[in-house]
Amino acid sequence: MAKPGEKAILYAFWASSCSWRVRAALVAKRLAFEERPIDIVKKKHHKTESYRAICPSQKVPALVIDGETLVESMAILQYLEETRPQPSLSPATPLLRARMREIVETIVAGIQPLQNVGLRGSFEHEEEYTKFVRSWTVRGLETLEDLLSRTARDRMYCVGDQLSYADLCLVPQVFNAVSRHKININTFPTVSKLYEALLKDNVFAATHPEKVKGGTQ
Ligand SMILES: N[C@@H](CCC(=O)N[C@@H](CS)C(=O)NCC(=O)O)C(=O)O
Incomplete structure (x- = not known):
């Protein structure tokens, strides 16, 4: 320990x-x-x-x-x-922290649990599971596109001018949407622009699943 x-x-x-x-x-x-x-x-x-x-x-x-x-x-x-x-991974003002939490909740409550691999056993057929997880992921991405088009337009991060919990939740969830659920994120322009930019940030480049795969970091 x-x-x-x-x-x-x-x-x-x-x-x-x-x-x-x-x-x-x-x-x-x-x-x-x-x-x-x-x-x-x-x-x-x-x-x-x-x-x-x-x-x-x-x-x-x-x-x-x-x-x-x-x-x-x-x-x-x-x-x-x-x-x-x-x-700090949390913005300085109460309003920006509220904006950050809107994005975080959309992901941690509104997307991740509804596409978790642990749900697979609750579906008889793979296609039913795939349809379910894709539909909830798309619905969440639609929400994120609206939220982020207000907070992140022309910015590098989800909220304000710093990396925050919102970015830490966004990048992994969008990665799942693209790599596991084969969702075309080009229909979510703000989400995809932010995602592509954040992937280049060392915090995400150094911790990317493909880098960690198969062993310890
Ligand atoms: N609310 C938990 C969710 C954890 C969670 O669902 N983890 C997934 C992987 S992202 C998992 O372990 N799934 C396996 C399972 O549900 O059996 C957290 O944020 O840590």
Whole structure:
């Protein structure tokens, strides 16, 4: 278990959007960490009792830091922000923070749970699952396009002039939409412009799933 001052341990799956949020936050905040792969697709490491002892929901991610084990990606991001405020991932004004949370909620409540790989077992046929996850992802992208066209027009980030939780949630979710769900994001011009620009940012380039795939970072 990582004690205060030691390297953090991130339990994560390379293709998981929730894992990418935390991986990117650790890099943005320049924190040393080791990634321990939890395969949630083929080997199903997350279904083991030993992983359940780490994360009761048996989902990724989990982060061991400061001698504690934390679960739920947004709780982890909040903890990192409160314990390591610089560089900040939260805008300075209440209004911009509200705008950031509008985007975050659209993704963490309105898209991610409705396309989670764990839902597959609730559908008899792959096509039903695919139709379901694609429709909720598209609906969420439509919302994001409207929200971001107000907050991010001609800007590099979702909200204001800094990287925030909103960006950390947006990039992994759009990556899923494109790579897993084969959604054409060109119909969402603000989303796609922001996504392409943010992918070039080191925080996302260094933590990209394709870079992490198959091993620890
Ligand atoms: N609200 C949780 C969601 C975690 C979650 O759904 N993780 C997915 C991967 S992105 C997972 O582990 N799915 C496996 C399953 O549901 O069995 C968080 O933000 O950490």
